[in-house]
Amino acid sequence: MALVPAVATDEGYGVPDYRIRTEYEDGSIVVSDDSYRYLPTIGEMDMYLFGEGRHERLWDALGAHVLRYDDPMGSSEGVKDEQVVGTAFTVWAPNAHAVRVVGDFNGWNGRAHAMRELGSSGIWELFIPGISAGEIYKYEILNANNEWTMKADPMERSHEIPPRTGSIVVESNHEWNDADWLAERAAKDPHNGPVSIYEVNASSWRKDVNDYRELADKLVPYVQKEGFTHVEFMPLAEHPFSGSWGYQVTGYYAIDSRLGGPDDFKYLVEKLHEAGIGVIMDWVPAHFPKDAFALGRFDGTPLYEDPDPTRGEHPxxxxxxxxxxxxxxxxxLVANACFWLDEFHIDALRVDAVSSMLYLDYSREAGQWHPNIYGGRENLEAIDFLKEANATAYKNNPGIMMIAEESTAYxxxxxxxxxxxLGFGLKWNMGWMHDTLQYLHEEPINRKWHHNEITFSMVYAYSEHYVLPISHDEVVYGKGSVFGKMPGNDWQKYAGVRALFAYQWAHPGKNLTFMGNEIAQYGEWDHDGSIDWDALEWPDHQGVQKLVADLNELYKTSPALWSQDFDPAGFQWLTSDDADHNTLSFVRIGKDGEQMVAVVNFSGEAWSDYQVPLTKGGKWTEVLTTDDEIYGGSGIHNGTVEAVEGEYHSRDWSAKITVPALGAVFLKPEL
Known part of the structure; x- marks a missing residue:
């Protein structure tokens, strides 16, 4: 073996451009490039910012990156004046004794590709010529316990399809064409606009979908037809166990490979944007699984996990x-939030299991946790992290939303x-979801005794900026579908589902429903199956689907229903105490004075000549009723009614209407 020695230049001793020529006993000769002639690809500022916890684009510094160098000496085959193509590998493993890069390119023998440690930073790096996109790799680590272990890259951008566990080198070729969408998004405050969310599990929405591009072809026109403003994907970061639904993440910077690579997902996002639909993705910074190939005990020590056993594991x-x-x-983690928003143009992150991060005693008995420095139960470090993640995400990505799934009254x-x-823009209203579904589970004849459950949400409606969810958690594991939760015969069940949608869309707060709810499918969600699309062969299911589309259209075009979601001035009760009739009536008011009255009858009987207090005189027109025959209802309509002067329920005006059984009526005043 021979190589060219270092040479002196005017600037001092530099790294020469050389090749290694190896002659084997059989006479064969191999000329190869040498990784160690390339200077580190991570800079001093990158390492400083990372050490300080302030590198907002960490994915540009760590991980695997395909690079190209001008090569005046030629390629390893001796061809002159061509670029060297290779991949720079950079990983943080401060307690490792040695780190190697292994893969098919070296027969999974890392002796030829030992990484260099950069001072006291804990960062190891190596540029390997000849490795391009598509190569599978891992890090072979001599950990703090002097054990050799194989680990996937914490910053991997793609991953083998589970159960295989290798990382994949990625080079994106996607060219974004959604600049107009991003500019329009940045010019608005989405929290004060219409938000109607369709929650989707990408792998079980349709089982005839094989990848993100096919999903785009089918999902985008469907969501557009149904009129939702946003799609929310359950977690799509890499996760080894599909039964976790994505909530046990091993590759925080890698898109779920089961449906394709990063560019395939970018295609899906762009197609949704082209259709005017925002994209929300679930993000899971609360915890991660113990799979041996991933983050756990990465360099033989609790590196990513809290070393305190009372804080470092979720029971x-x-x-x-x-x-x-x-x-x-x-x-x-903070950079990871920015990564999804920046690299994939995601419009919002819904942060999972926030409550588990906020409290040291979450799911722990006495003696299994210890207080913070002030003697409290709050996890001060996690709280600071959430504040930083939210502030950084909003600063760097104008027009996005950060949404908390938080189930306590923090x-x-x-x-x-x-x-x-904490700096979130929105919070899931878990109390509303629980109380509403509990109320609707009761037989109509018994609901009068539970009337406070359906009205209680307005007691705290303005304590936070809420999303009203009917999520995946409520239609799985024996809880039954939304249709199945409704009491009565089939007609009453369909009517109950329609009334729920109307009540939800009229209530202050943004709206979210899980896939399958919008067609009132019979069975609960099965992540190994698909939505029961065959249900749409029946008119009643078609009717619920049509109602959701019409509710979304009415909602988006009626500022009264969303422009003052978080201002008490946007809502007034008309009747909140009519428990005997299981009926609610209220008015929504827009910031420019627009009004929309909703009357919702949760009883099993229609009420004729039902007197509704109104805010002003003149004509009021029924703009939607869930009892329309096109939705599967009985066809009760009110047309236009005249408000009559005279005090009723502290209002100066009222009108008598017919409120259908298990139905809702929307009334709008004529100008």
């Missing part, structure tokens, strides 16, 4: 909890960070 889920107090770990979830809040 319910059997997973590790991140060390939110470590700068580099916090940086890994104060200020959607308050600004400079006012002591």
């Amino acid at each position: 319910d889920w059997g997973t590790y909890v991140f060390n939110f107090g470590r700068r580099e770990v916090r940086n890994f 104060p200020g979830v959607t308050a600004p960070t400079d006012a002591g809040g």
Whole structure:
């Protein structure tokens, strides 16, 4: 073996351009490039920012990146004046004794590709010529316990389809064409606009969909037809166990490979944007699984996970909890939020299991946790992390939303960070979901005794900025479908589903429903199956689907229903105490004075000559009723009614209408 020695230049001793020529005993000769003639690809500023926990584009510094160098000496085959193509590998493993890159390119023997440690940064790096996109690789680590282990790249951009566990080198070729969408998004405050969300599990929406591009072809026109403003995908970061629905993530920077690669998902996002539909993705920074190939004990120590056993493991889920107090770990997660928003043009992140991060005693008994430095139960490091993640995401991506799934009454979830809040834009209203479904589960004849359950949400409706969800969690594991939750015969069940949608869309707050709800499918969600699309062969299911589309259209074109969602001035009760009739009536008011009255009858009987208090005189027109025959209803209509002067329920005007059984009526005043 021979190589060219270092040479002196005017600037001093430099790294020469050389090749290694190896002659074997059989006489064969191999000329190869040498990884060690290439300088580190990560800069001093990158390492400094990472060490400080402030690298907002960490994915540009760590991970595997295809690079090209001008090569005046030629390629390893001796061809002159061609570029060297290779991949720079960079990984953080501060307690490792040695790190190697292994893959098919070296027969999974890392002796030829030992990585270099950069000072005290804990970062290891190596540029390997000849490796391009599509190569499978791992890191072979001599960990703190002097054990050789194989680990996937924490910053991998793609992953083998499980159960295989290798990382894949990626080079994106997607050219974005949604600049107009992003500019329009940045010019608006989405929290104060119409938000109607269709929650989707990408792998079980349709089983005849094989990848993200096929999903785009089928999902985009469907969502557009149904009129939703946003699609929310359950987690699509890489996860080894499909039964976790994506909530146990191993590859935080890798798109789920079961449906394709990063560019395939970018195609799906772009097609949704072209159709005027925003994209929300579930994000899971609360915990990660213990799979040996992934983040757990990455360099033989609790590197990403909290080393304190009372804080570092989640007792319910059997997973590790991140060390939110470590700068580099916090940086890994904050940058990850920015990664999905920046690289994939995601419009909002819904942050999963926020409550589990907020409290040290979450799912722990006495003696299994210890208080914070002030003697409280709050996880101060996790709270600081959430504030930083939200503030950084909003700063770097104008027009996005950060949404919390938070199930307690923790104060200020959607308050600004400079006012002591967590800085989320929206919060799932779990209390509304629970109370509403509990109320609707009762037989109509018994609902009068539970009337406070359907009205209680307005007591706290303005304590946070809420999304009203009927989510995947409510239609799985024996809980039954939304249709199945309704009491009565089939007609009453369909009517009950229609009344629920109308009530939800009229109530203050943004709206979310899970796939399959919009067609009132019989069975609950099965992640190994698909939505029961065959149900649409029946008119009643078609009717519910048609109602959802019409509700979305009415909602989007009626500022009264969304422009003051978070202002008490946007809602007034007309009758909240009519428990005997199981009926509610209220008016929604837009910021420019627009009005929409909703009357919802949760009883099993229609009420004729039902007197509704109104806010002003003149004519009021029925703009939608869930009892329309086109939706599968009985066909009760009110047309236009005249408000009569005279005090009723503290209002100066009222009108008598017919309210259908298990139905809702929307009335709009004529100008």
